Amino acid sequence: MKKMIEAKDLVFEYIRxxxxxxxxxxxxxxxxxxxxxxxGNFVAILGHNGSGKSTIAKQINAILEPTEGYLxxxxxxxxxxxxxxxxxxxxxxxxxxxxxxxxxxVVEEDxxxxxxNLGVPTEDIxxxxxxxxxxxxxxxxxxxxxNKLSGGxxxxxxxxxxxxxKPKCIVLDEPTAMLDPNGRKEVIKTLHELNDKENVTVLxxxxxxxxxxxxxxxxxxxxxxxxxxxxxxxxxxxxxxxKSYRLDVPQVTELAWELKKAGMPMPDGILxxxxxxxxxxQCQ
Amino acid sequence: xxxxxxxxxYTYSAGTAYEKHALKDINLVIxxxxxxGLIGHTGSGKSTLIQHLNxxxxxxxxxxxxxGHDIYDDDFSMKELRTKVxxxxxxxxxxxxxxxxxxxxxxxxxxxxxxxxEVQMRTFEAIKMVGISEELYxxxxFELSGGxxxxxxxxxxxxxKPEVLILDEPTAGLDPMGRDEILDRIAEIQKERKITxxxxxxxxxxxxxxxxxxxxxDHGSVQFDGTPKEVFAHYKELESMGLAAxxxxxxxxxxxxxxxxxxxxxxxxEAKEEILKAWKKI
Ligand SMILES: Nc1ncnc2c1ncn2[C@@H]1O[C@H](COP(=O)(O)OP(=O)(O)OP(=O)(O)O)[C@@H](O)[C@H]1O
Ligand SMILES: Nc1ncnc2c1ncn2[C@@H]1O[C@H](COP(=O)(O)OP(=O)(O)OP(=O)(O)O)[C@@H](O)[C@H]1O
Ligand SMILES: [Mg+2]
Ligand SMILES: [Mg+2]
Numbered sequence: 208m209k210k211m212i213e214a215k216d217l218v219f220e221y222i223r224x225x226x227x228x229x230x231x232x233x234x235x236x237x238x239x240x241x242x243x244x245x246x247g248n249f250v251a252i253l254g255h256n257g258s259g260k261s262t263i264a265k266q267i268n269a270i271l272e273p274t275e276g277y278l279x280x281x282x283x284x285x286x287x288x289x290x291x292x293x294x295x296x297x298x299x300x301x302x303x304x305x306x307x308x309x310x311x312x313v314v315e316e317d318x319x320x321x322x323x324n325l326g327v328p329t330e331d332i333x334x335x336x337x338x339x340x341x342x343x344x345x346x347x348x349x350x351x352x353x354n355k356l357s358g359g360x361x362x363x364x365x366x367x368x369x370x371x372x373k374p375k376c377i378v379l380d381e382p383t384a385m386l387d388p389n390g391r392k393e394v395i396k397t398l399h400e401l402n403d404k405e406n407v408t409v410l411x412x413x414x415x416x417x418x419x420x421x422x423x424x425x426x427x428x429x430x431x432x433x434x435x436x437x438x439x440x441x442x443x444x445x446x447x448x449x450k451s452y453r454l455d456v457p458q459v460t461e462l463a464w465e466l467k468k469a470g471m472p473m474p475d476g477i478l479x480x481x482x483x484x485x486x487x488x489q490c491q
Numbered sequence: 492x493x494x495x496x497x498x499x500x501y502t503y504s505a506g507t508a509y510e511k512h513a514l515k516d517i518n519l520v521i522x523x524x525x526x527x528g529l530i531g532h533t534g535s536g537k538s539t540l541i542q543h544l545n546x547x548x549x550x551x552x553x554x555x556x557x558x559g560h561d562i563y564d565d566d567f568s569m570k571e572l573r574t575k576v577x578x579x580x581x582x583x584x585x586x587x588x589x590x591x592x593x594x595x596x597x598x599x600x601x602x603x604x605x606x607x608x609e610v611q612m613r614t615f616e617a618i619k620m621v622g623i624s625e626e627l628y629x630x631x632x633f634e635l636s637g638g639x640x641x642x643x644x645x646x647x648x649x650x651x652k653p654e655v656l657i658l659d660e661p662t663a664g665l666d667p668m669g670r671d672e673i674l675d676r677i678a679e680i681q682k683e684r685k686i687t688x689x690x691x692x693x694x695x696x697x698x699x700x701x702x703x704x705x706x707x708x709d710h711g712s713v714q715f716d717g718t719p720k721e722v723f724a725h726y727k728e729l730e731s732m733g734l735a736a737x738x739x740x741x742x743x744x745x746x747x748x749x750x751x752x753x754x755x756x757x758x759x760x761e762a763k764e765e766i767l768k769a770w771k772k773i
Contacts, residue, residue: 221634223630223631223634225629226590231629232626254666255638255666255668255669256636256637256638256639256642256664256665256666256669257635257636257638257639258666261636261637303637303664304582304584304637306582306584351509352509355503355504355509355511356534357533357534357538358533358538358581358582358660359532359533359534359693360533360534363533380637381637381663381664384660384663384664385533385581385660385663385693386533386693387530387531387532387533387693387733387734388693388695388733388734388735389532389730389733389734389735390532390533390733391693414638414664414665414666414667414670416667417738450668453666453667453668453669454666454667454668455667455668457738458696458737458738458739458742458759459738459739459742461759462739462742462759462762462763462766465759465763466763466766466767466770469763469767471766471767471770480738480741480742480745481745483742483745484742484745484746484749487746487749487751487766488749490770
């Protein structure tokens, strides 16, 4: 089967220049990443600030070209300038700051922009726009100006914009950072629905540990390298190791771990309130 | 420095098709030295409300008093208010504009016409506090990762040593350890300098852990105002407003449904104590 994402020894270096334009330093933001993502996988990427998550995402979207190594998206080499549009068509990207993503002056036009560019017939575009805006709960704002929305509302519009393009793979860079608890749940639920029903491959970058418990695989980055990977349970069973990478575990996992340290026979890697309650019953 | 909001209303784009009554009759007293959390669904009016407190947005009707002075009086200095009430914006990009990290953080204290030495001391103290490493001092703020930008924006406001520190979702985009470190530091500063801190957040876990008082906005109005415990006891109503309680609150709820003799909890610490207490009794 063709892999959705295939990276081998991937490197990216930023060149930092001083005010006169002289090279001031080189930052190896991605440092030898090898990664395979199968079509239909839901993969979460965790990592401290500056660990290289956004840089990888931008490489997948062919915004940054690999310095070394190679990266194929849906079988297409991101370094090949002729494949640029095909790569972007396969992998849609929701950026960390929605302001960078808003193009049109009306919400529905903003969402329509992507599918229009892909040459989707006009009738279909409006169906898609409506579906996408409904999925993120922003249908009532369709005629508003995106610049006059609250932070969380802008982020939802940005997500709808990518959904309307129906890419095979969606890369989301901290899509829920500005959302309220309900909005976060809705977005994660929507992503799982797209993943389950339409087999869309999802790459989710986040700092919220509880958002990744439903992922097929969790990848942990540290200083440009992948340092852990596995199922959410495998990764979150290692509380101390996660903390050593400046990360955390969901509150329920942490509580069970604290109780275990205090002598209660709680198992490692508890991920939900239900599992916690079951384990607690066993202790009685 | 107390702040009083008296029947404050705010309407965006009044008289147009996009008219939005974003704040509806807000009455609040914010006394000196409180650590306040402000939560609410997206679009509930949190950012609009806090921008009133340093005069960036002027109320459509109603009055605001800073330390007893009506801030809309002609002889009230808005410029001074802005140095006393420091605001970290929701998007750090809206705050960063200098060519290097250090210059960016310096900007505020320099603008306050402080002596050069004081400016430098404050700048480096603030940069250290937010955990920006030395090799980034001369980097352009625009060539930083999302979380690093956030830290620089926070440092810029800390360096002004405001009497009232308002942070609009300061931890959005920070890694978990960075989030704890920065909130711990802010809590320390709040106690040391006895300043007022208003923390706008979508993280129920964070507000539960740090604040003394929690204000809940819903569609432009204040719906709850109390201690985190009091507020989170209304978790069902909070859910209907797009919010939630911290995960541990649901754990305690679930254990109680199984007959456990445990009290409500809003932090991991509290939950741990409660569960252990009940467990040791068997
Ligand atoms: N445009 C740029 N120029 C120079 N260096 C950069 C640039 N963008 C990012 N960097 C550096 O590259 C490293 C990786 O940044 P990246 O944005 O990929 O991190 P991240 O894991 O997404 O972090 P965050 O969680 O804070 O968003 C950081 O050290 C950052 O300072
Ligand atoms: N410049 C503007 N013009 C018109 N309406 C606006 C403007 N800015 C915000 N609004 C509207 O006012 C309401 C309150 O917005 P505000 O930004 O205060 O919300 P918030 O509680 O901070 O939300 P979030 O958690 O998403 O940041 C929202 O419905 C928003 O759409
Ligand atoms: Mg990033
Ligand atoms: Mg806001």
